[in-house]
Amino acid sequence: MALAAGRAMLMRSGVRLGTQAAARGGNGARRFMNHRVVVEPNTVPGVAVIKFKNPPVNSLTLEFLTEFVICLEKLENDKTFRGVVLTSDCPGIFSAGLDLREMCGKNPAHYAEYWRAVQEMWLKVYLSNLVLVAAINGTSPAGGCLIALSCDYRVLADNPRYRMGLNETLLGLVVPFWFKDTLVNTIGHRASERALQLGLLFPPAEALQLGMVDQVVPEDQVQSTALSVMTQWLAIPDHVRQLTKNMIRKATADHLIKHQEADIQNFINFISRDSIQKSLQVYLENLKQKKH
Ligand SMILES: CC/C=C\C/C=C\C/C=C\C=C\CC(=O)SCCNC(=O)CCNC(=O)[C@H](O)C(C)(C)COP(=O)(O)OP(=O)(O)OC[C@H]1O[C@@H](n2cnc3c(N)ncnc32)[C@H](O)[C@@H]1OP(=O)(O)O
Numbered sequence: 001m002a003l004a005a006g007r008a009m010l011m012r013s014g015v016r017l018g019t020q021a022a023a024r025g026g027n028g029a030r031r032f033m034n035h036r037v038v039v040e041p042n043t044v045p046g047v048a049v050i051k052f053k054n055p056p057v058n059s060l061t062l063e064f065l066t067e068f069v070i071c072l073e074k075l076e077n078d079k080t081f082r083g084v085v086l087t088s089d090c091p092g093i094f095s096a097g098l099d100l101r102e103m104c105g106k107n108p109a110h111y112a113e114y115w116r117a118v119q120e121m122w123l124k125v126y127l128s129n130l131v132l133v134a135a136i137n138g139t140s141p142a143g144g145c146l147i148a149l150s151c152d153y154r155v156l157a158d159n160p161r162y163r164m165g166l167n168e169t170l171l172g173l174v175v176p177f178w179f180k181d182t183l184v185n186t187i188g189h190r191a192s193e194r195a196l197q198l199g200l201l202f203p204p205a206e207a208l209q210l211g212m213v214d215q216v217v218p219e220d221q222v223q224s225t226a227l228s229v230m231t232q233w234l235a236i237p238d239h240v241r242q243l244t245k246n247m248i249r250k251a252t253a254d255h256l257i258k259h260q261e262a263d264i265q266n267f268i269n270f271i272s273r274d275s276i277q278k279s280l281q282v283y284l285e286n287l288k289q290k291k292h
Pocket residue numbers: 056057059093095096097098099100101139141142143144167168171173174175176263266267270271284287288291
């Protein structure tokens with residue numbers, strides 16, 4: 001169902017599924033390539049590595065979200081895969097979060113389509129039957145952080161330039177309740193109150209101390225650590241682990257599922273306000289200015 005919706009979404013946004021290619025890597029492994037998401041089976045049996053490849057900053061465009069969901073769905077339906085490592089192909093950036101241009105100067109129909117895609121991506125990641133380990137090899141604000149928080153385990157590169165957190169208030173945005181729930185479930189209520197209101201982005205040592213990530217390791221060991229953690233998780237039989245995961249996460253996901261349409265409408269109303277549009281434009285302009 002989500003796959004069909006995703007395909008329709010890709011068609012609407014002009015992305016041709018026919019451009020997906022399959023090739024054999026050096027180790028003979030099959031390697032699926034989309035435009036923006038690359039899926040590589042790994043040396044660890046049953047484990048795939050998804051690399052975000054939406055340069056320059058892996059922002060979560062509609063096309064990216066659609067390809068990502070389709071990739072995850074394919075892997076879930078392929079019984080040879082039990083676990084996935086999520087990482088980035090863009091140096092120094094895991095994901096810059098939601099694509100600000102998708103939320104700026106567009107019409108309500110576009111905002112509705114975009115927000116549904118963000119919701120569907122989160123539900124797919126958060127409730128995935130697969131073991132998901134985030135190998136966070138770069139900065140991950142807002143929506144990028146949400147993806148990592150929705151995985152089962154997080155390994156972050158020990159680079160003081162990398163920051164992680166939900167910084168929505170710094171953009172003049174109210175954090176969606178399900179982003180908030182995901183953070184609260186990870187770092188607790190009090191730490192979330194402070195982090196969310198101040199829009200804090202944490203360097204690795206602080207992210208570790210807060211429990212926002214599970215491990216901080218040297219940058220060149222992020223993926224190998226994620227893979228060895230995966231081995232530990234895969235030692236547990238899938239059905240008991242999946243039932244346990246579902247038991248823990250279901251209430252949080254159901255909260256969004258129950259209010260999905262209202263959440264879309266709230267998003268449209270909020271993002272369409274002149275004041276919010278101005279804030280986003282200023283934020284984008286500031287990103288440009290900092291280069292000069
Ligand atoms: C009542 C409530 C109801 C409902 C809820 C309502 C609203 C909630 C709505 C939204 C929630 C949003 C969550 C989000 O994810 S918002 C996005 C937050 N992301 C950020 O703040 C990151 C911004 N980017 C950066 O800080 C930096 O770009 C960087 C640290 C990621 C990388 O820095 P670099 O120096 O390496 O690169 P730059 O030169 O800054 O950027 C290159 C290029 O990319 C553009 N860009 C960067 N980030 C984004 C983005 N998120 N979306 C779109 N485009 C982005 C940047 O402008 C540059 O473009 P140009 O080359 O200048 O064209």
